[in-house]
Amino acid sequence: MDDKLALYIHIPFCLRRCNYCSFVSHDGRQADIPAYVQALKHEIEINASGQQVGSIYFGGGTPSLLSVGQLGDLLKTIHYRFEVDALAEVTMEANPGTVDGAYLSTVRTLGVNRISIGVQSLDDKELALLGRIHTSEEAKDVVELARNAGFDNINLDLIYGVPGRTTDQWKRMLDEIANLHPQHLSLYALTLEGNELLSLSIEAGQVEAIDLDKTADQYELAEDMLKIRGYSHYEISNWALEGYQCKHNMVYWQGTPYLGIGVAAHSYISGRRFANTSGLDSYLAASKDGGLPVRGMEEEIGWETALAEAVILGLRMTRGVNSGDIKSRFSVDLLDRYGSQVKELTGLGLLESDKGSIKLTSRGRLLGNEVFWRFLP
Numbered sequence: 001m002d003d004k005l006a007l008y009i010h011i012p013f014c015l016r017r018c019n020y021c022s023f024v025s026h027d028g029r030q031a032d033i034p035a036y037v038q039a040l041k042h043e044i045e046i047n048a049s050g051q052q053v054g055s056i057y058f059g060g061g062t063p064s065l066l067s068v069g070q071l072g073d074l075l076k077t078i079h080y081r082f083e084v085d086a087l088a089e090v091t092m093e094a095n096p097g098t099v100d101g102a103y104l105s106t107v108r109t110l111g112v113n114r115i116s117i118g119v120q121s122l123d124d125k126e127l128a129l130l131g132r133i134h135t136s137e138e139a140k141d142v143v144e145l146a147r148n149a150g151f152d153n154i155n156l157d158l159i160y161g162v163p164g165r166t167t168d169q170w171k172r173m174l175d176e177i178a179n180l181h182p183q184h185l186s187l188y189a190l191t192l193e194g195n196e197l198l199s200l201s202i203e204a205g206q207v208e209a210i211d212l213d214k215t216a217d218q219y220e221l222a223e224d225m226l227k228i229r230g231y232s233h234y235e236i237s238n239w240a241l242e243g244y245q246c247k248h249n250m251v252y253w254q255g256t257p258y259l260g261i262g263v264a265a266h267s268y269i270s271g272r273r274f275a276n277t278s279g280l281d282s283y284l285a286a287s288k289d290g291g292l293p294v295r296g297m298e299e300e301i302g303w304e305t306a307l308a309e310a311v312i313l314g315l316r317m318t319r320g321v322n323s324g325d326i327k328s329r330f331s332v333d334l335l336d337r338y339g340s341q342v343k344e345l346t347g348l349g350l351l352e353s354d355k356g357s358i359k360l361t362s363r364g365r366l367l368g369n370e371v372f373w374r375f376l377p
Ligand code: SF4
Pocket: 013, 014, 016, 017, 018, 020, 021, 022, 023, 025, 060, 061, 062, 095, 118
């Protein structure tokens, strides 16, 4: 297993808050971006001591609200303070409506070699319902602009289970998406926690509720259609053409170390998990005082939890969890330790065993949480 550090940088700014958003991000605070970039540089300098870095990921929020100067400044600091692999995967999330061709070309020249575009839907009515700032044409244009700028590793984010979407609409949308020839696709079910604008509209009866059966049907349709188009379904929410699995996200699922920089960023280093404050003001204040951003949560991961997490995260991957890997990492036999869970879940049609590995079935991928809690200590 590769133990190089994965570096995540959180950019918590957006032009406008989407109606379904529950991420840590602020609209109307762009004036704070210069101070925030300084604070990020400060945190990088405190945390770095020349560790090897295998991937860098600018996530958000909307990282494409950074100017090319600010992005270049951050990358320079990272390269100065860490030993970044020559072949490191460097991803930036970009939202349509915030980038043009010149911006993307400069970003590519600065060393970003993977771009993740928040398309979410190719239906303008749905985009309006979701509160996105762009149209479907603008989203498609960004894919073209990114390709022309030299990006040959493009991810598109899409949402399924949008209220009112029919199977036919979703089928057409998936065809259209595949015709854009992205190397990678991340598909997420629309999930609401209750306090988003869209939740309130549903509660008020202005928008129809999310239909879980339709959501499941759309997921299964995506599995079938993307397979035909040559995408391998390598993780519950992720599909890729051969050779384009996201290296950075694999780190989360394989339990290797990652360092999160910025507001609400999480880290996992030497068996210890910690998170930064999720408040933008407290983050900026801590940096101004010269300290580390307040740690919101610190946790020592014991053997029992580490084993359970290895199984749960491993099951997210389509290849599943290999008993040999578990044996070499934890000196325990997977089936001795979890025999009753495996038997029960296999009986329910959620899990299957194959050549020394356990993996989710297609139904298990739909009902992942039903499976995962059974492995918790
Ligand atoms: S772009 Fe993403 S982070 Fe920003 S408001 Fe929309 S969903 Fe939230």
